[in-house]
Amino acid sequence: MVPHLITALTGPINELEQRILESMPAIERWFRLEWMEHTPPFYSSVDLRNAGFKLAPVDTNLFPGGWNNLTNEMLPLAVQAAMAAIEKICPEAKNLLLVPEAHTRNTFYLANVQRLKQIFHQAGLNVRLGTLDESITEPVTMALPDGSELVVEPLQRHRGRLGLKDFDPCTVLLNNDLSAGLPSVLEGLHEQYLLPPLHAGWAVRRKSNHFQSYEEVAKKFSKLLGMDPWLINPMFAQCGQVDFSEGEGLECVQTQADALLTKVRRKYKEYGINEKPFVVVKADNGTYGMGIMMVRDAKELADPSRRTRNKMSVVKDGQQVSQVIIQEGVPTYERMNDAVAEPVVYMIDRYVVGGFYRVHAERGTDENLNAPGASFVPLAFAESNQLPRPGAKPGASAPNRFYMYGVIGRLAMLAASYELEATDPDAEVYE
Template sequence: MPIPHLSTALRGPILDLENRILKATPTIEHWLRGKWRDHNVPFYCSVDLRNSGFKLAPVDTNLFPGGFNNLNPEFTPLCVQAMMTAVEKICPDVHSVLLIPENHTRNFFYLQNIASLQNIMQHAGMHVRIGTLLPHITTATKIDLPDGNTLTLEPIIRKNNRLSVNNFDPCAILLNNDLSTGIPSILQNLDQVVIPPTHAGWATRRKSKHFLAYDNVAQEFANLIDIDPWLINPLFSSCGKINFHEKQGEDCVASATNEILSNLQEKYTQYGVKEKPFVIIKADSGTYGMGIMTVKDGADIYALNRKQRNKMAVVKEGLPVSNVLVQEGVYTFESINQAVAEPVIYMIDHYVVGGFYRVHTGRGVDENLNAPGMHFVPLAFETTCQSPNRTAQPDCIPNRFYAYGVVARLALLAAALELEQAVVAAKETISA
């Protein structure tokens, strides 16, 4: 399955980096095929990218993607084909799946994502029902969605080491719940296949571990096509024992910020970049854009006001932040209707199946866009030229998207390595 023929919001001249990726297409695809043979690819994944015009890099990788409803409906055949491959690899005999979502019964946009995911799997030939972890749902509950569809949530039944819902014994459990608050006992020690594995959840996963794995992937890829790895890789560090309310751990965060800013300034000077470097401080686990701020000087850490400290102190479900990722800020110079935008690339197995733009009218090019007030613009198919088309003009837009698909798959590969390392670490802990 090739990269879809898609349009992007950035219409300027294609970057030298993108040209290098385009020219190396056969080498890249051969290299990636070898990686997919050697490693277990996450079942599905979404990657937030930022294109600064001089750099193209992933800034976040989500192993429980919650925006399938934001994909262009034209992508459904791609999703179905990739879903068939993903399921066959994990369990060829799977014909029924229990889908377990987040506990967001009031978030209709998220529930539309679950309905879209259920639809994709049904078109891939599977029976799919939706089980909820919410204790107050004790009977099948039908929910009407804004787009006219409906969703039925059912209470999960555990008997011995199998999960089911009424008159439905599934072969596999598909999680679309990122387990931020921990791995509930009902999901532990099951005889059924659980995808993604529970150790992919935020109860144990750390963004710093992911970007450490991405460091290795980016270096190997850079050697493959002879580029500076920094062009696809954000600098980062991490700090623990953080308490923003009590001002604990501030020295580590401030020091890491200043070190990254200093290294960034050297890179900006090397590449003739005139913008001012900045750093993003974010919680080392969790999603939904919580616990994130932009910093342009280490001294800013000491000067946070009460509102800023409260914002950084907790993430989803009110969980306290005790570890942070200090990450190079990557500008985004893409825009839709004069609003700042960033592409989010969706993958099922190792196939790019589409994506959308996260757009925010109230945020700047150096700010986190995953925040209240954002909206989504589905990527459209581009019909003017093929993707990738190495004989097309340099500003052929689908060629730019091919580069996006390559970098997103590098993040996917890093996630595969990250999860493998997590399994090894867990076994070492048990044996110790």
Template sequence: DLSGGVPELLQNLEQNLIPPLHAGWFVRRKSQHFAAYDKVVASFAKLLDIDPWLLNPYFDTASGIDFHARVGEDQLADKVDAMLKKIAAKYAEYGIEHAPFVIVKADAGTYGMGIMSVKSADEVRDLNRKTRNKMSVIKEGVEVSEVMIQEGVYTFENINDAVAEPVVYMMDHFVIGGFYRVHTSRGVDENLNAPGMQFVPLAFEKPCTLPDCAGAPDAPPNRFYAYGVVARLALLAAGMELQENDPLNA
């Protein structure tokens, strides 16, 4: 995933690489993807005349962060507080009776590193040493100075009494299947991409290429179809993101 930079083997190549080098985490940022997704969902929601929030969680960014030195702590806490208030307003609008939470994560990198779940701004100001250490570095020992603050979405899917979240696979622009990421020791408001996770096939009981208009909104074909809609929107956003950030277009 090129978190630590581009290896010499891949530098100055004449051939094309897919995905391109600028999709690597040494330059890519999660917030770039969600900015592109924001545009895609805004257009999609306007076509359907629905609230874009139903498909698109709030997000924000904070830079100049040093968790060890406690630099940027107040800025991050203020942004967390502002987002929690925005989420609370949406929860009130839709009658959702749960406590809002946000996920603070490194703006670059993978493997579920540099992530924490927060329900109040005070939690950001009162991080213990263990959490500071966890948030300070990601894969390859890269130090974290930029974070994304993302609206937390409760995970209400369960498999064998374990919290499960769906992951959708695509080939070209087609949804071809997926799996559940399952964690027996994580809660509905926690990151499941962590040691101890398991993977369970997401078996489609019926074809999910089209919704079942006669079925309930939460019927399996409709639920899986909705996952596929979000996946296709995200794929379109990823294409836009790579195009917008292509150094050849600069």
């Protein structure tokens, strides 16, 4: 069973797919060599956009939710990958402490926590949940729609180690993106692994750093395949000291958006693409599809409406937006039952374990789909996405298309690895 997709199966994406399939041994060897030098993030998810002429990541999440949207068929892959990841970090691990988002009763999010707990339990670990919500002082039981329950317990810190009552874990896994700041209870842990590290949290992390690293990865990869990196890389610019509510710093955003639109027009002309380019202005940190606007003409930024100012002023947990990334807009031409769709690829360690389509019936091909009203359709791999069919025509075979998604997803994951190394506050700097 493979989702029925109406994709723009013409033009360069077929050439790109063909080139990726023909170069599969070289690609896999290249990844293998990269992973000898770099450590993959513990887990990640990547939002892709397939424009028919271009396939690129537009966001990489290092604290992915949505694991409940993966099918049961994907569980064995996820469990194997989790085993490999834990083995590298703490082979003697018995206990895993999972720290979810605080203050949430959202049943979809809790189903995601339940699925993560299931994956790591099946990987051979005792998994318990500890919350950063200081108002929780006793274990709390939360009911899920399927009749199961989750117990969330207050965190305890003892002699520099983080745990729960009668539970001392080797590894602490965050499924909380730290948008609200870095909690002191997580700092300076003694002989415990905190995954992902604190500097991966949105209190510190910046999308512009990630896409700087991705540009580097895309150039290396494109050189290997002898192709234009633009086909897999969204161009971007960045502005600091921006305050939408006060209208400050908007000249920078307008100038950069104008320059980027000019660059994209040039590329469209080079490839004979008959589209009106757009850019996406979004908070340089943060998630949940907040603080995002589409711009087709830089003049729109001269005097944004009050609604736009309010929307762009704060992101999750009420954090003020002071820096933005201006990113080349990549339209999505994948559809499912007449609704616009985009693939999201999920990874644990260096392995692709599955994914789904984010589908939104009320949004256009050039709009953000991560918004209320979105639904999720699993990327139901009838066969493993790691086993493409070399003989099939590009675009004709779902495993081939999914293999290509997996390659681009892994490039974004590798970029996250570069990014985390470059921004690690504890890394030794060699002059």
